Amino acid sequence: MSESKYFVVKQKAVPEVLSKVVEAKRLLESERVSTVQEATDRVGISRSSFYKYKDDVFPFHDNAKGKTITFMIQMDDExxxxxxxLHIVADYQANILTIHQSIPINGIASLTLSVEILPNTGDLSSMVEAIEKLEGIQYLKILARE
Known part of the structure; x- marks a missing residue:
């Protein structure tokens, strides 16, 4: 697995296509549009651009404290x-709300984990990086921020 790095970049430094992907995702999440095609037409990007970047770009909320973050993790069945x-989540002092792990298929288990970001929770990006660096973690995606 290639190592993921996270960057916080001011909006003015973000290429326009990435800003439009975030806007298209917002339109879909708010249900103001019902299809990816509608969202991409509305913001003026191609569907291929949307699909290329949709999993890798999202807005940064420095007011994440008190929010619930849901992760989807694919990991080796070890x-x-x-x-x-779970120890990493505990070390960063986030509160685990839900855990759902599927029965492993071909040696890979899917885990959905919801955590509450508390006032004393450490840096969220560092927590995600620490989880991703674990031997056996194949994939991690932030599904939702509520």
């Missing part, structure tokens, strides 16, 4: 790996 993930 004893102790889930425990390692």
């Amino acid at each position: 004893p102790g790996l889930l425990s390692d993930v």
